[in-house]
Amino acid sequence: MSLSIHKSLLGIVTLSAFALAGCNSTPSDAKPAATEVAKVAEKVVEVAETAVKTTSKTVNEGINLSMFVKDAFTSEPTIVDCETSAGTATKCYQFVTAGAPAGREPGPYCPRTTSDSAEVGGGWFSKEGSGDLVDITGEFILNLSSYYDDDKWMLYDPETNKIRYTATKAACLGAAKPDVEEEYMQNCIECELSYLDDDFSRTFLIPVTPIPAAETGRVSTAGIALDGSELSGSAPIDAILGAYTIAAFDDCGGHVNTHQGYHYHSTTGCSDAAEKSDDGHAVLIGYAADGYGMYAMKDAEGKEAIGLDECRGQTDDVRGYHYHVASPSENMFIGCLHGESIQSGRGPGGPPPGGRPDGPPPHDAG
C-alpha cells in the first residue's frame, strides 16, 4: 500500500473519530465531550502516524521495480521461490538480462595511438586505489612505466605509436581472465558485446524482502544496476597488472567479458536514477545482492554519508537500510552484505528453477 493511500486513510480515520465522538452529545455535556473528542482524535492520529511510518519504511526498503531503466531486462521480472545461502526459504525476484546496459552503447575503452585524447579512451583505477578513475589517454599508456614505477610496461609500438589492444574475440578470450595468456600480455584489454554468445543471458535472484543476516556476508557480486548490468565484486587487480595489462573500463566504470557480459567495477554516474530524492539524499544506482538499495557516494550537496556501518550501510526513515557505494577507484561498491543473499558463485545470479542458463563461473579479468 502506498504512502499516499495511508495518508488518505489517516485523514478519513481522523474525521471519523471526530464525527463519531460527536454522536450522543447533548448541549449540557458539550464541553467535556469536545475534550474527549480531541483526546480520542489525538490518539487516533498518533497511532495512525506510527502505522504510516512503519509501513512506509517497509515499502521503501527493498526493490522498487519502477526504478529500473526501460529494457533493463529481457523479460518481465518474476517472483520465484528461492533459498538464501543461510538456508532461509523466501521469495526472490528473478531478473533476466542480456548482459548489456539498457539505453546506451558501452565503450570506448582503449585508445588507439599514444596521441589519442581522453575522448577516445575510457578509464582505469588510479594507482592509489582511491578517488576518481584516471583517463586512459594515449599519454597515460605512454607513461605507464613511470606511473607504475616499472620499466617493463610497453603497451604500444614505439615505432608506430600504435597501442596494442585486444582487437579480436580470440584476443579478448585470451586476455580477459586472471591467467592472461602470454601472447596477450602487454595489451590494453577490451571486449565487445558482439563477442557474447547469441543466447547469452544473465539471471539474478534477489530476495523480494531483504532479510537481515545473523552475520554480514562477503561480497562476490555486489548487485544489479538500474540499467540491468551487474555491479561486480572487486576486480583482480594484481593478476591484471601482473600480466602488464589494463582491463580498460569505459567512462561509466564498466567493461565486458564473455562470462558476465557488461558489468561495472565502479560507478561514475551512468547508472544513477533519473529521479532525485526530495530530501537531497544521494541517488539510487541499483540494488545489492541482498535486496537493499545501493545509493551514490555523495548526496545532492556533494557530501558523503556519515555513520556508515562496516558494510557501508545505514538506516533512515525513508529508505530503511541501504548502502552508499565507495569512490570509483576503490575497487569495490560496498564492504559486505548486511542481508542474506542467494550466492552461488555468480553472486545474485543463482540458478533459477530449472537450471543455470548462463554457463560456467566467471573468470573476470576485471
Place this chain on the structure above:
Amino acid sequence: MTFKKVLNKALPVLATIAAVLTFSVASAHTGAPSGAALLACEAKQKSQACQYEGAHSDLYIGTCQYMPDQLLCVRNQPIQKKVESEKTETEEKHEPHKK
C-alpha cells in the same frame, strides 16, 4: 649426450628463467590500486579498524572486510582530505588526468 646430461645443463637455465619471470610478475604487483587497502589489513582480522593513505595523502578509515577472499580495508568514513595547501607541485605535475 645422455638425457641426464642435457637435463643437468638445462635445469639451471630453466630455474633462472623461472626466477626472473616470477620476480617480474611479483614486482608488477607493487602499486596495485588496492595495495594500500590490502596492506592496511595485513595481520588483522575481519571487522578490525584500519586506515590507509589514498591519493594526495588523503586518509581512508574503515574496517577490514573479505573482498571476497582477501581482507581489504573498507572505508566507512568520509575521505579525510589533506589540507589543500599541503599538496605539492610534484603531485600536480605527474598526476594523470582524473575524470
